[in-house]
Amino acid sequence: MSQQTAETSTDTAFEAAYEAARKSLAEGGVPIGAALARNGQVIASGHNERVQHGDPIAHGEMSALRAAGRQKSYRDTTLYTTLAPCAMCTGTIIQFKIPRVVVGEARTFDGEFDLLRSRGVEVVVLDDQRCVDMMRSFQEEHAELWAEDIAE
Numbered sequence: 001m002s003q004q005t006a007e008t009s010t011d012t013a014f015e016a017a018y019e020a021a022r023k024s025l026a027e028g029g030v031p032i033g034a035a036l037a038r039n040g041q042v043i044a045s046g047h048n049e050r051v052q053h054g055d056p057i058a059h060g061e062m063s064a065l066r067a068a069g070r071q072k073s074y075r076d077t078t079l080y081t082t083l084a085p086c087a088m089c090t091g092t093i094i095q096f097k098i099p100r101v102v103v104g105e106a107r108t109f110d111g112e113f114d115l116l117r118s119r120g121v122e123v124v125v126l127d128d129q130r131c132v133d134m135m136r137s138f139q140e141e142h143a144e145l146w147a148e149d150i151a152e
């Protein structure tokens with residue numbers, strides 16, 4: 001795979017996560033999306049479904065992994081997410097031995113990077129301004145819902 005292809009594919013997978021977050025926002029949900037990819041190909045994407053399905057465990061990362069279904073191995077996959085993963089999602093990433101996580105932003109929630117890295121997971125932070133703006137607006141407009149999602 002050429003470098004150009006790799007970059008293009010990375011963009012495609014991250015955009016799938018971002019679009020999932022936008023979809024959740026449009027549905028009145030928490031705007032966090034994720035996508036699982038292998039060799040630059042998106043296997044599945046998903047978004048937070050706390051509001052939509054009343055499911056507190058359905059964070060964006062969890063929804064994407066559920067949508068991807070059973071995988072024999074995750075060792076050749078990358079998980080893309082619009083926001084730094086929480087402790088629950090970090091645990092799942094470690095459990096499934098996903099080696100690489102690409103994160104949209106970690107300014108509005110700093111997540112569990114130390115834990116991920118301590119377990120050998122490569123963490124890439126894009127610092128995508130669209131993700132920062134989307135989360136800041138949501139956290140201001142739906143402070144209670146955001147606090148509920150991160151159990152604060």
Ligand SMILES: [Zn+2]
Nearest residue numbers: 059086088089
């Ligand atoms: Zn989470």
